Amino acid sequence: MRTYLDFEKPIAELESKLAEMKRLAEDNKVDVSAATSSLESSIERLRKEIFENLTRWQRVQLSRHPDRPYTLDYIQLMCDEFIELHGDRQVRDDPAMIGGFARIGDQSMMIIGQQKGRNTKQRQHRNFGMPNPEGYRKALRLMKIAEKFNKPIVTLIDTPGAFPGLEAEERGQGEAIARNLKEMFMLKVPVICIVIGEGASGGALGIAIGDRVLMLENTWYSVISPESCSSILWRSWDYKEEAAEALKLTATDMKENRLVDGIIPEPLGGAHLDHEAMSIIIKRVITETLRDLSTLSPEQRIDQRIEKFCAMGVVIE
Template identity: 65%
Template sequence: MEYLEFELPIKELQEKYEQACVIGEESEVDVSDTCKQIEKKLRETKKDIYKNLNAWQRVQLSRHPNRPYTLDYINNICKDSFLELHGDRNFGDDKAMIGGLGKIKDQSFMFIGQQKGFNTKTRQYRNFGMANPEGYRKALRLMKKAEKFNIPVVCFVDTPGAFPGLEAEERGQGEAIARNIYEMTQLEVPIIVVIIGEGASGGALGIGVGDRVLMLENTWYSVISPESCSSILWRSWEHKETAAEALKLTADDMKSLKLIDKIVNEPIGGAHSDKDKTYKIVSKAILETFEELKNLSPEELVEKRIEKYVGMGELKER
């Protein structure tokens, strides 16, 4: 188990608890009371730390190396029903953007999302979750396929941004993202967006337009990362914590600004601390959200979706 800097008090208590248990097993000394006291202290410390996280600490949790990624959610939510689909039918198959058909219980969905890697080799293979234009075009192709067969769309957002390389710009990165945003406003099936990690810039918006946008508790959603914001304003990454607070990028901030629709609570300690529980929570949230949307006609879906995004950022003068 890897611990972040602010989690070190938890690590110390966890180690003390394990040591006490080992002493009890290897000797005739009764340490049950000690173990109970440490366990109680551990629970209280976890609650105290995770209920009072600042913006930068939530950013760190969203990037935790043990945090589940898109394929983890899909494979565990859909069990054995997921069928991955490949290619944009134009240039190639982007490994940073995955998509395909799957079922939650008896309901079919088209799942789309950015996929990161879990070690050096897979991170390079997945391009660190940064999609090229063909990734966004593949996502749009799958959305159009879902629309044709009246299948709702679920998008998992987890990216540090769209790939900024020269070759991506040459193939029309900006156009691909803009096209997706436009087409998603017009899609005649329900779209549910779930931010499961990092939601950065146009890379997130390229699959981020939905009838309902859900954010897991320890994720962030912003036009720019705290580090990049700090480097632009202060010419240094040293002010990333200040930038994180100023950007108002947490789930609570997004909800208060009415830019998302719902915050999905995570187990204490973050999504990685109890992955099975997290999968169940997200699966339930998707099904509940679909129940709210399934009886709306295609015309109503499009109309309400456009109203929702046109209304963002509106100011009323008194």
Template identity: 65%
Template sequence: MDYLDFETPIQELEEQLVKARGLEQETNTDMAKSIKELEKRIVQTRKEIAKNLTPWQRVQLSRHPQRPYTLAYIEAMTEGNFIELHGDRGVKDDKAMVGGWGEINGESYMFIGQQKGINTKMRQYRNFGMPNPEGYRKALRLMKMAEKFNRPVVALIDTPGAFPGLEAEERGQGEAIARNIFEMARLRVPIICIIIGEGASGGALGIGVGDKVLMLENTWYSVISPESCSSILWRSWDFKEQAASALKLTAQDMLKNKLIDGIIKEPLGGAHNDPEAIYETVKEEISKQYAKLKSVDTDKLIDKRVEKFSQMGVYSE
């Protein structure tokens, strides 16, 4: 297990726990009382840290190397019944954007989402979860397929942003994202969007227009990353913590500002501490949200979706 800098107290306690268990096996000494006390202290420390997380610490948790990624969620929730679909029928198959059919509790869904890599080789293969225009066009193709067969769309968002390379701009990155936003606003099937990690800029918004937009507890959603914001305002990344606070990018801030519809609670310490639990939680949430949406008249569903996003940013003093 990798530990973040603010998790040092937990790391020290867990190292003591490992030593106590090892000593018990080596010497046949009854260490049950000490082990139980250490386990209790670990839980208490995790709770204390979780209560006082700063926005920047939540950003760090959203990027934790052991945090589950999109395909892990899909495979777990569909119990291996996922059929991945490939290609935008124009350029190529973007490995940073994945999608396909899957089934949850007897209901078929079209899943789409950005996929990061679990090691250096896979990160390069997946382009670090940063889609090119063909990735967004693939996502749109799959959403249109879901509309054709009258099946709901589930978007799992986890990206540091759309790929900013010259070749991406040449192939119409901005147009591809704008087209997705336009088409998702009027898609004639329910759309459930869940931020499971990073939700950065247009890279996230390109598959982020939904009837229900939810965030996991330790995720972030913003027009810009804290590091990039810091580099623009202060000409240095050293102020990323201040930037994270100023951007109001946490799930709690987003819900308070009525930019999302709900927060999905994570296991104590983050999704990476109990992946199976978070898979089940997200699975139940998808089923619950779809049960509410599937009975809504299609025209009314679209009207409410458009109205919800049109109201964002509107305020009076």
């Protein structure tokens, strides 16, 4: 059964009427094609109107939609072949961070991403998409393997943040993320980073240093979540909508501030409505971007990567 967000309730009411109309027509053998066609057009117009005027908080809600595709969904739909690799060779395998060799058409690559769960058991197993230090060390190990075999790297970012538990800090959470940042700058192979859901803080940044950093249309990328920002500034989560507006964390905001390189459009209504269509779009973007990056030498890519990130936050008066 489809899940509707609060601002989608007008759409839900019309779709419920449409379903009821079709059911009655089938039961009574009555032709209502003209009426259903008119109602479908109304639904489409309403959906377009709503999604063209989304607030920042509503986009945050969309990025967390329970039906939204996760990393493994995209891998399954996009890749002709995928071999998952496990473990950081120090502590354990972190299920919140997955990765492995993949093939899209004739192009082989390393795909790495955070993975959330669909139900309670899966969410606990995947730690709600919050990697531990060993997750970031696994990601770096796979990046180094990709570099060794001269394979491009694609990272899919979807995390509410790195795991903040005491045991994660004891095992060097900050150091693991910092090392990833340093090493990703110097990777000799093309690196494409795509925010597919939530992009929170260092948990996202730990796999987000790339030649091209892209965001799906209904995602967010920020140093802190709206709820956490609200709890710090107002001592309450009740001001999360105001916090989202102040943080300017949407794909459009990030592009305007030159913190990401591009926005990938989603099907009308969000990626959760059509996993396959969204996967086709991302697949095409990856293929085209890799084609562009392959024209550059490793030295050129590294220089441009460093220059791009060093220019962030610089103000000239």
